Amino acid sequence: MFNLLCMDLYRIKRSKFAYVCFGCLLGVIFLSYLMVWLMATPKGQETALKLGMLPLNELEEGRALLAEADVLAMFRESGMDGGMYSLTFGVAVALLVCGDYQGGFMKNIMSLHRQRQVYIGSKLMAAGILNFLYLTLGFAFNMLMNQLFRHMVPASDWRATLFYLGWAWVLTTGFAALIILLCVLSRSTTIGVLGAVFGSSGLIVMLLHSITSQFHLGGWVEYTIYYNLTYGPSAYASVGDLRGVAVGLAFLALYSAASVVAVRKRDI
Amino acid sequence: MSKEKEKLAVETLSLTKSYNGKAAVNHLSMQVRQGAIYGFIGRNGAGKSTTLKMLCGLAKPTEGEIRLFGKPAEDSYMARRLGCLIESTGLYPNMTARQNMMMKAKCMGLTDEKSVDRALASTGLSDTGSKKARYFSMGMKQRLGIGLALLGNPDLLILDEPINGLDPEGTREVRELLLALSQEGKTLIISSHILGELSKVATHYGIIKEGNLVEQIDRETLEGNCRDYFQIEVDDSKRALPLILEHAPQMQAEVMDDKIIRLYDLKDGAWLNHLLIENRVQVYSSGFHHMDLEEYFLNRMDNLAEGRKGGEEHV
CATH class of the missing domain: 3.40.50.300 (P-loop containing nucleotide triphosphate hydrolases)
Incomplete structure (x- = not known):
């Protein structure tokens, strides 16, 4: 498995997709800071007024944006809660997995590794490492942006930050397992990317929730990756705050097992 | 083992x-x-x-x-x-x-x-x-x-x-x-x-x-099976074949179609051409061939197909 992981990391290092996706993520963080600066800081509002981006009656409302914000809240707002992070990371995972099928390199891999579960294991580990890098470097960039925008928001508690990044990593790695499953089943980049789009936006979850809510059966939504990633806690207060971790691990196990079955059943 | x-x-x-x-x-x-x-x-x-x-x-x-x-x-x-x-x-x-x-x-x-x-x-x-x-x-x-x-x-x-x-x-x-x-x-x-x-x-x-x-x-057996043959193209193989076998009864012959006959173990083809022309069988072409892998393979495939039909045409 470690040989395959080394191969995947070598590929990630030399492929454009990993950098392009990360660049998109950084771009979104930068834009979020820029928007908040324009809307909520006196200097920014002055510029926004000159540009006609902000009506005069919304100045106070804009300033209120920063009332309870800190660096972690900015990070969540800039992409995590809205699903932008899941989308970008999901696309990267889809390109990582489907690349093996598209060019036919899968034949070289599978002729060497006949225990096919090893393939899924290596892909999950590679996705986990990529996720860790995206989250930590993304958060570091988020802090850098706060510095650049003259400490627009106060720093967050380091324990809260670690707690948040920890459960967000588990949940988004569970999301990566879903994308891996879709790619292994369909062997299509398009399906993988569409899965990332629909999964990250919560479109399917919300649609199903609105239908099942009609029958008072909407409670399941609290056990989805999308819901927990969007509404999960920013700091640990009680055991109940670990629900995101439990949901992430459960989906990680479920999707990984399904991927192993799929990759073992189908010929290359 | x-x-x-x-x-x-x-x-x-x-x-x-x-x-x-x-x-x-x-x-x-x-x-x-x-x-x-x-x-x-x-x-x-x-x-x-x-x-x-x-x-x-x-x-x-x-x-x-x-x-x-x-x-x-x-x-x-x-x-x-x-x-x-x-x-x-x-x-x-x-x-x-x-x-x-x-x-x-x-x-x-x-x-x-x-x-x-x-x-x-x-x-x-x-x-x-x-x-x-x-x-x-x-x-x-x-x-x-x-x-x-x-x-x-x-x-x-x-x-x-x-x-x-x-x-x-x-x-x-x-x-x-x-x-x-x-x-x-x-x-x-x-x-x-x-x-x-x-x-x-x-x-x-x-x-x-x-x-x-x-x-x-193996290659040796294949080469043994891929014998040299003399191929002759005539206007009517049904007339030519009895004539050839009358003069060389021990010769192995294979009729490929209405016009083409293959003869194995033949050393000299001149007398055969002469015989056919003398008996007013038109000869369009004739010559020695060596059966290669491709021909052997195609023959094998054709023989299998014909074998299934039960219509082998070997003499």
């Missing part, structure tokens, strides 16, 4: 692959000796690629067993003794030849980059530099595929159509490479439709038809 079995690089026991209940490969029992160059031939859709895919672990047999060097093919160590090129070359199009090689080397756990350079050199791809694989010609891709199969110095090479898309020079280079690999003691299984080229390297042949292995034959 018998000594005979120890010498086999590949042995399949009643290997079967079915798709929706239809057998693409049907109880195939093949034996490939160590050090042999095994030419695996058959028409399109005969089951060659499916068989080779099963040997390489890319397709799961419905029934039967595969043994590589006397051990079950599932043995992970066995997989490392095998290099394969199945159908189109498996590549990352956005990577260079060296990067593709490095990917496979990492996948195998090879740490010495010299093995990558050696494989690149042996396939003539050392100087492709930063050119990405998607811009390679078909021949270059094929050579890179062979290079990938050679990585890790495998004992058994399974190559499906390795000379597809190669120019004459590239074909010759690959042929020389295959012969050199065979001299190193490696076993090769090669499937190719270019039978003339295959006959230049193969030491053994396996002929597959509709999923069934119809014949396994």
Whole structure:
């Protein structure tokens, strides 16, 4: 498995997709800071007024944006809660997995590794490492942006930050397992990317929730990756705050097992 | 285990692959000796690629067993003794030849980059530099595929159509490479439709038809079967044949169609031409031929088809 992981990391290092996706993520963080600066800081509002981006009656409302914000809240707002992070990371995972099928390199891999579960294991580990890098470097960039925008928001508690990044990593790695499953089943980049789009936006979850809510059966939504990633806690207060971790691990196990079955059943 | 079995690089026991209940490969029992160059031939859709895919672990047999060097093919160590090129070359199009090689080397756990350079050199791809694989010609891709199969110095090479898309020079280079690999003691299984080229390297042949292995034959026996013959084209073979057999009753003859007759063990054709002309049988062409692998293969296929119909036309 470690040989395959080394191969995947070598590929990630030399492929454009990993950098392009990360660049998109950084771009979104930068834009979020820029928007908040324009809307909520006196200097920014002055510029926004000159540009006609902000009506005069919304100045106070804009300033209120920063009332309870800190660096972690900015990070969540800039992409995590809205699903932008899941989308970008999901696309990267889809390109990582489907690349093996598209060019036919899968034949070289599978002729060497006949225990096919090893393939899924290596892909999950590679996705986990990529996720860790995206989250930590993304958060570091988020802090850098706060510095650049003259400490627009106060720093967050380091324990809260670690707690948040920890459960967000588990949940988004569970999301990566879903994308891996879709790619292994369909062997299509398009399906993988569409899965990332629909999964990250919560479109399917919300649609199903609105239908099942009609029958008072909407409670399941609290056990989805999308819901927990969007509404999960920013700091640990009680055991109940670990629900995101439990949901992430459960989906990680479920999707990984399904991927192993799929990759073992189908010929290359 | 018998000594005979120890010498086999590949042995399949009643290997079967079915798709929706239809057998693409049907109880195939093949034996490939160590050090042999095994030419695996058959028409399109005969089951060659499916068989080779099963040997390489890319397709799961419905029934039967595969043994590589006397051990079950599932043995992970066995997989490392095998290099394969199945159908189109498996590549990352956005990577260079060296990067593709490095990917496979990492996948195998090879740490010495010299093995990558050696494989690149042996396939003539050392100087492709930063050119990405998607811009390679078909021949270059094929050579890179062979290079990938050679990585890790495998004992058994399974190559499906390795000379597809190669120019004459590239074909010759690959042929020389295959012969050199065979001299190193490696076993090769090669499937190719270019039978003339295959006959230049193969030491053994396996002929597959509709999923069934119809014949396994070594080069010596094949050469014995591929006898010289005298082919004559006349206006009416039904008139010509009795005439010939009247004058040479012990001669073996084969009527190919209404106009073409093949005569075996004939040393001199002049008297025959003279005989036919004298008896007012028009002779359009005549001459000695040597049956090559292609003709042998086509004959074998035709005979099998005719055998099924029960209408063999041998004299």
